[in-house]
Amino acid sequence: MTAAIEVRAVEKRFGNVGIIRDLNLGVAKGERHAIIGPNGAGKSTTFNLISGHIKPTSGEVKLNGDVISGLRPFEINRRGLSRSFQVTNVFARMSVWENVRCAVLWATGHRYAFWKNVDSLPEVRERTAQILDDIHLTHRRDVPAGLLTYAEQRELEIGITIASGATVVMLDEPTAGMSHAETDRAVSLIRRLTEGKTLVIVEHDMSVVFGLADRISVLVYGHIIASGTPEEIRRDPKVKEAYLGEEAH
Amino acid sequence: MTTATRSTSKATATPAGGGVRFYGVWLLGIAVLIVLPLIFSSGGSLTSFSLIGIAIVFALSYNILLGQTGLLSFGHAVHYGLGGFAACHMMNAVVSHGWPIPLPFIPLFGGIGGLVFAMIIGWVMTKRAGTVFAMISLGIGELVASSSLILRSMFGGEAGITTDRTALPKMLGWSFGPQLQVYYLIAFWLVLSAIAMYALTRTPLGRISNAVRDNPERVQFIGYDPHVVRYLAFCFAGFFAGVAGGLAAINFEIANSAYLGAIQSGLVLFSTFIGGTAYFFGPMLGAILVTYLQLGLTNVTSVWQLYFGIIFIGIVMFSPGGIAGLLMMHRPLVRAGTLWTVIPSYLVAIVPTVALACGVILTIETVARYSGGDPINLFGISFNAKSPVTWIAAAVLLVGGAFVARLAWRRIADAWDRAATVARDRGYLA
Ligand SMILES: Nc1ncnc2c1ncn2[C@@H]1O[C@H](COP(=O)(O)OP(=O)(O)OP(=O)(O)O)[C@@H](O)[C@H]1O
Numbered sequence: 273m274t275a276a277i278e279v280r281a282v283e284k285r286f287g288n289v290g291i292i293r294d295l296n297l298g299v300a301k302g303e304r305h306a307i308i309g310p311n312g313a314g315k316s317t318t319f320n321l322i323s324g325h326i327k328p329t330s331g332e333v334k335l336n337g338d339v340i341s342g343l344r345p346f347e348i349n350r351r352g353l354s355r356s357f358q359v360t361n362v363f364a365r366m367s368v369w370e371n372v373r374c375a376v377l378w379a380t381g382h383r384y385a386f387w388k389n390v391d392s393l394p395e396v397r398e399r400t401a402q403i404l405d406d407i408h409l410t411h412r413r414d415v416p417a418g419l420l421t422y423a424e425q426r427e428l429e430i431g432i433t434i435a436s437g438a439t440v441v442m443l444d445e446p447t448a449g450m451s452h453a454e455t456d457r458a459v460s461l462i463r464r465l466t467e468g469k470t471l472v473i474v475e476h477d478m479s480v481v482f483g484l485a486d487r488i489s490v491l492v493y494g495h496i497i498a499s500g501t502p503e504e505i506r507r508d509p510k511v512k513e514a515y516l517g518e519e520a521h
Numbered sequence: 522m523t524t525a526t527r528s529t530s531k532a533t534a535t536p537a538g539g540g541v542r543f544y545g546v547w548l549l550g551i552a553v554l555i556v557l558p559l560i561f562s563s564g565g566s567l568t569s570f571s572l573i574g575i576a577i578v579f580a581l582s583y584n585i586l587l588g589q590t591g592l593l594s595f596g597h598a599v600h601y602g603l604g605g606f607a608a609c610h611m612m613n614a615v616v617s618h619g620w621p622i623p624l625p626f627i628p629l630f631g632g633i634g635g636l637v638f639a640m641i642i643g644w645v646m647t648k649r650a651g652t653v654f655a656m657i658s659l660g661i662g663e664l665v666a667s668s669s670l671i672l673r674s675m676f677g678g679e680a681g682i683t684t685d686r687t688a689l690p691k692m693l694g695w696s697f698g699p700q701l702q703v704y705y706l707i708a709f710w711l712v713l714s715a716i717a718m719y720a721l722t723r724t725p726l727g728r729i730s731n732a733v734r735d736n737p738e739r740v741q742f743i744g745y746d747p748h749v750v751r752y753l754a755f756c757f758a759g760f761f762a763g764v765a766g767g768l769a770a771i772n773f774e775i776a777n778s779a780y781l782g783a784i785q786s787g788l789v790l791f792s793t794f795i796g797g798t799a800y801f802f803g804p805m806l807g808a809i810l811v812t813y814l815q816l817g818l819t820n821v822t823s824v825w826q827l828y829f830g831i832i833f834i835g836i837v838m839f840s841p842g843g844i845a846g847l848l849m850m851h852r853p854l855v856r857a858g859t860l861w862t863v864i865p866s867y868l869v870a871i872v873p874t875v876a877l878a879c880g881v882i883l884t885i886e887t888v889a890r891y892s893g894g895d896p897i898n899l900f901g902i903s904f905n906a907k908s909p910v911t912w913i914a915a916a917v918l919l920v921g922g923a924f925v926a927r928l929a930w931r932r933i934a935d936a937w938d939r940a941a942t943v944a945r946d947r948g949y950l951a
């Protein structure tokens with residue numbers, strides 16, 4: 273079976289600085305894969321490379337067996353990969369409802385249509401309502417996204433990301449800055465919404481990571497030093513030294 | 522959190538009768554357009570209404586770019602002007618070939634003129650938004666304006682291209698000689714264009730245009746190419762600007778290089794911004810106000826541009842949402858029934874604000890006419906620009922007005938805060 277995501281020998285330099293060095297990563301279909309690593313390790317940069325936000329200096333990225341490195345973000349998105357952002361990245365002046373609906377439009381085939389009334393597209397309405405319900409924001413549907421609380425914006429960020437129905441979902445620190453209760457809620461939300469999909473998640477909260485992930489990759493200085501099941505990662509001496517060691521004391 | 526919860530459930534509940542009210546507003550607008558020339562039937566009024574109608578179509582088309590898609594253009598008059606020229610050439614061609622095309626169809630060709638040019642230059646122009654787009658639009662504007670003086674066969678040089686609207690085939694017995702008939706033609710196209718442009722905002726493209734305005738980066742990650750969205754919006758804006766230009770060509774029976782110059786481009790930006798870009802009806806208000814000021818002020822004062830500048834700066838600084846933004850600010854207060862608590866402080870503020878405005882006007886006029894020496898006549902009162910009495914009056918009004926007005930405005934702000942707090946507590950977003 274081809275992997276959902278396959279990153280092969282990817283390098284990324286900003287100027288002279290090599291941020292990502294010989295990155296290799298495989299994520300199987302249907303797998304929940306966590307990427308962990310210290311601050312500045314290159315986790316978000318890895319997301320940017322896979323989602324087409326930036327182009328690799330060398331190496332290639334495959335989505336379901338097709339090379340996608342070099343494609344534009346929207347082309348990659350149309351092939352079924354959707355990502356969220358570490359720093360909330362929504363449509364601030366539009367309502368919560370509009371935010372989610374915009375994310376539904378391409379996938380429901382309405383694209384750039386200027387001859388259809390957006391309010392009278394039943395499948396768009398139903399799907400938007402369903403997602404608002406899923407992310408518990410139905411009661412906030414008419415509020416401009418910019419006026420939501422931080423936790424609500426993070427939930428909307430997830431909603432926009434999954435709205436297109438992408439089969440590969442990448443979430444960059446979805447619970448960052450959330451309280452314990454909010455984190456628990458967000459995790460069960462993520463678990464439910466990515467049922468049957470491939471999930472790649474960057475997360476600092478180890479209880480979330482070990483509770484959610486089928487496999488974990490550890491990224492240090494732009495290089496994956498270990499990749500395996502949570503058990504394997506827990507036991508890996510390199511990981512202990514480079515990353516978990518810090519947590520231990 | 523509980524307040525917020527309550528607020529939205531109420532807010533969603535309100536538009537139950539929204540459909541009726543929505544169509545009511547449009548029907549009311551149409552009724553006003555029909556009745557207006559019957560009430561104000563002087564030649565001057567008809568001319569003003571016609572110009573306002575054209576200005577509204579033009580400003581609405583500009584807002585497809587500025588308000589809907591977040592594109593700041595300094596050269597939108599290019600499409601207006603080319604639409605005007607296209608309409609003139611079409612009218613002349615209809616007459617000389619004897620084609621059976623009556624005048625009411627001519628604005629469509631104006632629109633096509635604006636659209637074709639937008640389609641040609643738009644792809645390169647809309648590659649980037651922001652400053653890059655603004656600068657290119659400025660460049661294209663200058664380029665086309667100067668070409669219009671060079672390419673004589675197409676643009677008629679300084680004189681422009683003239684035409685005779687009455688020479689076209691009649692429709693329903695209308696010759697379109699009288700201004701009243703021209704007014705109704707403009708009103709018809711105004712309604713048609715306004716409905717079409719409003720409908721555009723309710724389509725998938727219209728919604729995604731807003732998303733591109735808010736966050737072009739994120740749009741790429743929900744499947745859309747912001748470049749394509751901007752290009753399509755640009756083409757629609759070009760089309761409707763061309764319609765407005767076509768209407769102007771019919772109204773004036775001429776198209777010349779002034780149509781597509783920087784002044785015209787500045788004026789539409791100005792109207793749209795003053796009216797308010799965040800609401801569909803904002804540019805309509807702006808177009809009405811600016812056209813009226815333009816028609817009124819040019820007769821009264823030689824420095825009317827200065828007043829435009831002051832109004833513009835005032836709006837940018839104190840009400841970036843424009844007139845529409847100011848009006849819509851009151852909606853939650855009206856809904857919550859707390860507007861009446863603000864009204865008294867508004868009334869109190871009127872006198873010092875008017876005094877301040879008079880001070881500003883008197884100062885400007887004194888300075889402007891000091892060298893000229895002709896007497897100033899303000900609201901029927903005569904002043905001598907060289908007399909110290911005038912200077913003192915101006916200074917007193919200016920300084921005193923500003924001082925008292927500041928106090929009055931602070932009072933408004935306080936009253937406003939209290940009213941808004943109550944409105945929020947009663948569950949309306951304010
Ligand atoms: N566009 C850029 N230009 C230059 N340097 C960059 C750029 N983007 C990221 N970097 C650098 O690359 C490194 C990795 O950044 P990245 O955001 O990927 O880290 P991260 O693992 O996501 O960290 P965090 O846990 O803090 O989110 C950082 O040192 C950052 O400064």
Ligand SMILES: [Mg+2]
Pocket residue numbers: 315316317358
């Ligand atoms: Mg990061």
